[in-house]
Amino acid sequence: MEVGGKVLGFVRPLALPEWGLYRVEGIAPLGLEALDLEALSQTLEGVPGVEKAHPNYVLDVLKTPNDPFYPYQWHYPAINLPQAWDIEDGRSRQVVVAVIDSGIKKQHPDLAPVLLSGYDFVSDPQRSGDGDGRDPDPEEPLGTGSSYHGSHVSGTIAASTNDGVGVAGVSWGAKILPVRALGAGGGSLADIYEGLLWAVGLDVAGVPRNPNPAQVVNMSLGGPVPCPDFVQEVIDRANQQPQKPIIVVAAGNSQDDARNYAPASCAGVITVGATEYRGYRAYYSNYGPQIDVMAPGGDTTVDRNGDQLPDGVLSTVWDEYSDQPSLDFMQGTSMASPHVAGLVALMKARNPNLGLGEVLSILKQTARPLNDQACTGWPHDRVEVNLSGSDCGAGLVDAYRALQMVAGGGGGPGPGPDFQIQLSPASLTLAPGQSGQVTVNILGSGGFNGSVNLSLEGNPPGVSGAFVPNPTSSSSTLTLTVAGTVSPGTYSLRVRGVSGSLVKEATLGLTVSTAPPPSRPTVRGAYVFALYLTPDEEDIDPDRSKYVRIDRDGNSAPYSIPNLEGGKYVVVGWKDANGNQDVDEGDYLGVYMDNRGDYRVIPPKGGVDFALELMVSSFGTSSDRARVRDWVQKVWRRP
Structure with a gap:
């Protein structure tokens, strides 16, 4: 039989009635790989008398790691990861993944082999729990009440795999760059985003340059505020680095619109929502048009898969009571994000030249969409919204299909221009x-x-x-x-x-809105403070600090603060808009930072320009903002 210019020779009948096995004649076995067998099968189905045709593919055993607790990681088959490992397991090329989080437990046997030297960016000793500020050790100390969140996230991305120990990671070959920016009660914007700049290879004052710039960054963190300009600028600068780093962020766990949270609402990142065992949106996961894709985040309150264990994401932690390495099930978009970060590391191992546009296009094209019911997440007694499928982005990532589309390793042609x-x-x-x-x-x-x-x-x-x-x-x-x-x-x-x-x-x-927001007041009556930093830069000296009053109308005005002592200052503007003589909600406050996020000013520096921002109820949720507010109050009330 000749079809599409190819001669098919009959080999033998198959066990199914009316099915037979045919071979393309005149082509060596290895040459068959260059044929489009799917297209040939479709052509054959158009021949009279042929009802169905299908390629006789050669199948192989899926790559299965020997880590003893891998069978409990239901979340990997959920994204077709075992099939993906047969294309790329991450060992063909080293990819550095920065984890900006609570730090790491370096002694954990599933983490020790994959760790690079990171850095501790927590600048407040009271928050850090390790007795000092920034230092070269990103170890998460005992006794801080931690859940070892950073270790759990890191294990999902790249736990040492196929070594007969613990659990498997998404990438078998990625290296983790631990960047500690969260301490007790969270982390400040300055610490987190200076950590991001350092992670991708940019200079941060007072910190040695990172010798291993990250190609992928995971940020399983966030706060209830739309993306601030400062944060967006940091992300934009990070994205401009020559290694084309891909920043993956958690959508948030408030069952709310992700547009109200940062960094989930920022441009230039991949925002990840969470699914549970059924492939439904997890009840806690944020949603909305800012979501790019979904990934397993788990639900520790149920056992739908019948393994007598919670349906959370299983990964590496530390047992604080025995001071020993351990594993635990956790839930959250914090657990979903590292699945995507690990998948991006696999994609980068296959083609290191991929940028954000290519990666996002591939992930979205190959994801499995969630329908309205799956995105809403019901039936579940804690689901409080009715959503459409589009509120879960392009859907649940598919690692196998994504790697098939990545060019540069024999996995088929990459996607066309898009x-x-x-x-x-x-x-x-x-x-x-x-x-x-x-x-x-x-x-x-x-x-x-x-x-x-x-x-x-x-x-x-x-x-x-x-x-x-x-x-x-x-x-x-x-x-x-x-x-x-x-x-x-x-x-x-x-x-x-x-x-x-x-x-x-x-x-x-x-x-x-029903009425226009209050107009921004004139700068007349505002004060500009030069707050003198103490040598440890953790507090100010009110007696060495000075301020001046602005007596000029308009939206901006020049200022000069004379007779400043030598030293380092924080320059802050404040207008007591509500007239109660307190630095509080309803006032306007602004802090100078340079384009690297450094707030320290050494006189006689000029061009110290900044904007005043309305203080709302969420303004003080940042520890840095709260500290600046208290510093201004301290100087303002100085006798």
Whole structure:
């Protein structure tokens, strides 16, 4: 029989009635790998008398690690990881994964072989628990009430695998760069994001340069605030590093819209929500248009798989009572994020040139979408929302399909030119008559270099948008205008991008408030403080600190603080907007930081410019902000 220019020779009948085995004649066995057997089978099905045809694939045993507790890691088969390991297990090329978290237990036998020298960025000795501030030892100390979160996250990414000990990691060959930025009660923005800059190879004042810049960064942390400008700037700088680092972040565990949390709401990251054993969204996981993909985060309150153990994610921890290495089940988007970070490490091992656009495109194209019921997560007595499938991003990652699409290792051709759209911010709150701006980023992949024509879709009457520039191949600024006639409410808009046959969309949330927010007051009456830092830089000396009053109208004003002593200062602005003589909610406060996030100023430095920010109820949730607020209060009330 001749089909599609190929001669098929009959070999023998098969055990199934009316099925037979045929061989493509005249081609050596190794040459068969170059044939598109799927296409040949489809052509054959078009021949009269042929009902079905299928390639006679050669199957092999899936790579299975011998770690004794691997059978309890149900979360790996959930993303087709065993099949993926047959394509790439991470040992073909070393990939460095930074874990910005609570530190590490270096003695754990599943972690010790995969660790690089990291750094402890916790600057507050009271928070660090190890008796000092920043130091070269990212060890998480005993006695701090820790759950050993950083060790658990690290084990999921790259626990020493196939060594007959403990559990398996997603990547068998990745190296962990531990960056300790969380201590007792969390971590400050300055510590976390200076840790990120250091992790990817950028200089941080007072810290030796990192000799092993990360290609992947995992941040299983966050707070209830939309992405601050400072954080976005740090992420943007990190993404510009030559090794093209990929930053993977947890969506948050508040069963809320991820647009209200950072770094989950920042542009330039991969935001990961959590699923449980059934593949449903875990009841606690954040959701919404900011979610890129989902990964197993577990649910320790149930045992749906019948193994008599909680359905959490099993990984490495430390038993504080016996002071011995241990394993434990945990749940959270903190556990989902390292699955994706580990998968990205496998992708980078296969092709180190992959950037954010390519990685995000592959993960989204190969993910398995969640339907409305699966994304909502019911039936579950703690689910309080009704969601659509799109609220869970592209769906549950599929490691096998993702690695199949990665070029550079015999796994088939990579994806063709493509792009994704990311919005920063992904939501706006405007009053009737107001305008706001959104940055629209075009993330190209597969060699995409075309222009994208942008348009605003789904906008109600009275809401209009203008893109500058348009078209664009990199980024554009969308100015959204709300007419005075628009009714208050919440609207779901779409930013559409078209380039040839490619059409992509990103969801933009718009809340039209009932009244305009209070206007920013004039700077008249504001004070600028030069707060003198003590030698350990952990407190200020009120007696050496000075301040001046601004007596000029307008939104900005020059200032000068004369007669400062030699030393280091923190420069802070404050306006007592509510007039109660306290530095509190309703006032405006601002702190100077340079473009590296360093707040220290040595006179007679000029150009110390900064903006005042309205203090709301969540303002003091950052320990650094609370400390600055207390410092200003201390100087203001000085006798």
